[in-house]
Amino acid sequence: MPDDGGNLSIDFLAGMTMFMIALIWIATMIPGLLIGLQSRSIDYDAVAYRTGVILVEDPGMPANPPWETKDDLQKDEIERFGLTISKETPNILKLSKVNRFFCSTSFSYPDDYQQRVIFGDRPYRFNISLTTFDGLMKNSVGDIKPDGYGYIRRIVKLKYPSNATINAPDPNLRNSGIPNRVLTHVFSVNLNCKELISNETNPAYQINPLRDQIMINITNLSMAHNMTYLPVPPAKTLDSIKIYRQNPTQPLVQVRTVDDAYIDGGSSLSAIPSGIIDNVSVIFPVGFFYGMANDNTQLYINYTFTLNQADNFFNNSFTSPYPYDYNPSRVTQPKLTEGVLEVAIW
DSSP states (O other): OOHHHHHEEEEHHHHHHHHHHHHEEEEHHHHHHHHHHHHHHHHHHHHHHHHHHHHHHHHBBBBBBBGGGGGGGGGGGOOOOHHHOOTTTTTEHHHHHHHHHTTTTTTOOTTHIIIIOOOSSSOOOEEEEEEEEESSSSSEOOOOOSSSSSSEEEEEEEOOOEEEETTTTTGGGGGGGGOOEEEEEEEEEEEEEHHHHHHHHHTTTTTTTTOOOEEEEEEEGGGGGSOOSSSOOOEEEEEEEEEEEEESSOOEEEEOOOOSSSSTEEESSSSSSSSSSSSSEEEEEETTTTTTOOOTEEEEEEEEEEEEEEEEEOOOTTOOOOEOOOOOOTEEEEEEEEEEEEEEEE
């Protein structure tokens, strides 16, 4: 019995020693396990990461029609900011969304952003910026960053809109059957929604007249004249721009007359220019055609010009409009430029 008691005491001491060593080792590990819950910096990193994901991987809400088409009086209808074209194109941002997001006259910092992109109960301060690598764009919203903050950096691509640049002297814009010295000249531009939307094109490069900005430039009007003996080309007047739509089962219907979507020489105008010497550009902003067309609709944009002096000018019949499509010889394709979106939260 005495020998058995000695063995028991040694086993007890060995077991207690192992237990104490394990207890001490666990006690030293507990602070490391809890450091993530105690660190404010890592928490801010998580908020910054979540904010970056929302901006570059989500198109925002509402999505149909897109939130960027809401004007300042409708901004309460915007539930969530998102800059990407669609959920299928993460990290590819739409220019119209970016311009709207960074518009300081429409949205106030931090309140409008707190409830639409940060989604936090705490009064976070932040700085969100987007810079393209070509140096053509640098936008930011928020405060100057302090010494410590949570941070995320996302490499993105920015999609620019497409445009059709129509050279007036182009023989394809002339109708040889029209005699010289005709005062009024009409031609049209066709937006075939079904072709543009259903075409098997990557959404990053797709032209969508229902959601994208559409720009039509008419250039070199003075060179479209044969009256070379005149010292100054006759001035041209753009009388009207009218929009028609046609579905396969419906006749041609006029749906809108443009009255406030033009620029001439880079200046925004509230009325049609009274005299154009060389160039005219017309911008149809994002959402302009929304509600007047669907996938099966063809939109015709009719331009009517009057010359102050009769001359041979481009004149297309309505049955052969200028196509706005994916042909690079007629339409400048949407381009993508790389940049970086930075989100700092504190």
